[in-house]
Amino acid sequence: MSIFQQLQESKIYKNEQALSMEFLPDFLPHRETHIQQIANNLNPLTKGRKPQNTFIFGAPGIGKTCVTRFVFRELENFAGEKVDTVFINTWDYNTATALLAKIAVELGYPLARRGLSKDEIIEKLVELLKRKNKSLIIGLDEVDQIVKKDESALYDLLRINQYVNSPVGLVMISNYEDIFANVEPRIRSSLDAEEIKFKSYSLEEMKSILKKRCEDAFKPGVVQEGVVLLCANHAVNRGGDVRVGLECLRKAAKVCEEEGGSKVTVEHVKKILLGVKSVKVQIMQDRLEGVDKNIVELLSKEKEIIFSKLNSKYNKSYEQLSDTSLKQHINYLESIGLIRTREERKGSQGRKCYLSLVRRKKFT
Ligand SMILES: Nc1ncnc2c1ncn2[C@@H]1O[C@H](COP(=O)(O)OP(=O)(O)OP(=O)(O)O)[C@@H](O)[C@H]1O
Ligand SMILES: [Mg+2]
Structure with missing residues (x-):
């Protein structure tokens, strides 16, 4: 093997691609x-x-x-x-x-x-x-x-x-x-x-799915006992998205590589766990454009905001937008699960509508 080949060769990965979200395995357990x-x-x-x-x-x-x-x-x-x-x-x-x-x-x-x-x-x-x-x-x-x-x-x-x-x-x-x-x-x-x-995966199912992806991705013996369980558990607790589990594995493996290690350990996973969040909300947010994107941007700075205040903030920060138009965009964002609205009756003043960003979507 040439010296450059040796440099390309990963100590831990056999096929890093197998942990990517786009990778289509030749077998999909539990489906x-x-x-x-x-x-x-x-x-x-x-x-x-x-x-x-x-x-x-x-x-x-x-x-x-x-x-x-x-x-x-x-x-x-x-x-x-x-x-x-x-x-x-x-x-x-x-x-x-x-x-x-x-x-x-x-x-x-x-x-x-x-x-x-x-x-x-x-x-x-x-x-x-x-x-x-x-x-x-x-x-x-x-x-x-x-x-x-x-x-x-x-x-x-x-x-x-x-x-x-x-x-x-x-x-x-x-x-x-x-x-x-x-x-x-x-x-x-x-x-x-x-x-x-499609039903969400149980912890056991998530474990076996991630285990199979590890077998495709890593060289034999690289992944320490307990790593898959920890990643699977995190994924299940973060809404059950397999992508969360895959990201845990990728990030832990990165830490391992940076340390020059040859075994991905539970300690590596523990170091990165906090940084791995639900991905779907992020994916949906990334796809927004124009007014929808601006609204999400404004809401991300607030815990909860009343409609009229959002309206005036919007008009100050971006172009002028009518009440009706803003409402339409809000209905849309709510329908795709990115924002939440809450109405409160306020005596003679009628109803007030509060808006907030969904930080972690719960699906049934
Ligand atoms: N049974 C399984 N075996 C192996 N990998 C899986 C399995 N189920 C999901 N995955 C992996 O999890 C990731 C997410 O799966 P997929 O993209 O199919 O989710 P989805 O249900 O379409 O999600 P969304 O609703 O967000 O589009 C992919 O990388 C996919 O390969
Ligand atoms: Mg999909």
């Missing part, structure tokens, strides 16, 4: 039943028949995205010549035109979005699907975004089925169970989605 269920729903696609549309929901960080990507990967491997899979996060594509154009891009045919109307994009997409003559399954992650901003997109996607022979199906994912409650009945009934609820 076998759901994997089977989703596979059953999608299986008709392999025979050119319409799949069962599926709606997956549950708390953050419990495998909804990775299970769906896992099944999509299996489906591509098994029937890639007959089925296309596309997976899109609707945070990033939250209008029908943006979403439809992105699907075309994912299928390898970029459309010039600007200048094309929605119907023109649909027409092109239909043309494309006819030419490919393959079944298509579309994964819509964080689907609440498109439901909120442009629910017609779902209808448009389903409508494509009327124009092509090979079927198009949807797997939709969200943290929230009731996102379709206010959707137009026509859209809801044509979705006809089977609901799958």
Whole structure:
């Protein structure tokens, strides 16, 4: 081995990537039943028949995205010549035109979005699907975004089925169970989605998941007894998000490396525990823009603030914003679980509304 190779070689890691959030393991413990269920729903696609549309929901960080990507990967491997899979996060594509154009891009045919109307994009997409003559399954992650901003997109996607022979199906994912409650009945009934609820992992389950990730990531014998339990326990106490456990492992391993050690110990974990917080709220906050971002910024400086005060602070710090508009943004932030509102009756003055930032979201 050359001297530079030796320098690249980690003392502890075999594959550091295996602790990253994007890494898709070849086995997902404790999700076998759901994997089977989703596979059953999608299986008709392999025979050119319409799949069962599926709606997956549950708390953050419990495998909804990775299970769906896992099944999509299996489906591509098994029937890639007959089925296309596309997976899109609707945070990033939250209008029908943006979403439809992105699907075309994912299928390898970029459309010039600007200048094309929605119907023109649909027409092109239909043309494309006819030419490919393959079944298509579309994964819509964080689907609440498109439901909120442009629910017609779902209808448009389903409508494509009327124009092509090979079927198009949807797997939709969200943290929230009731996102379709206010959707137009026509859209809801044509979705006809089977609901799958993902339950949070128990401590034992979290432990075995993290243990498997450690086996993929570290060289044998590197992780001391007790490390996984400590990380799993922290993750379960922080809302049950596996990403918290993975971050504990990564950070502890970093301390170990900095100390030049060759064993990740319970002491390493104890040093970093306080610095590892829930991640979902952070992820959602990072995605905000404009007014929503400004509101969160202002709320982060207060424990609780009354609406009228927030309003005047907003207008002082940023651009002028009407009461109604600010209220709309607040409703939105509340609906995605980033802020909390509390109303208090104040005699003749009517009701007062207090707002606060959710620092740690509790999901059921
Ligand atoms: N059963 C499992 N086995 C191995 N890794 C898992 C398992 N469940 C979750 N993970 C890992 O935990 C992390 C979070 O999972 P994932 O992204 O699927 O969560 P999610 O339910 O989609 O969360 P969110 O609602 O925030 O989008 C990923 O890195 C994923 O690989
Ligand atoms: Mg997800």
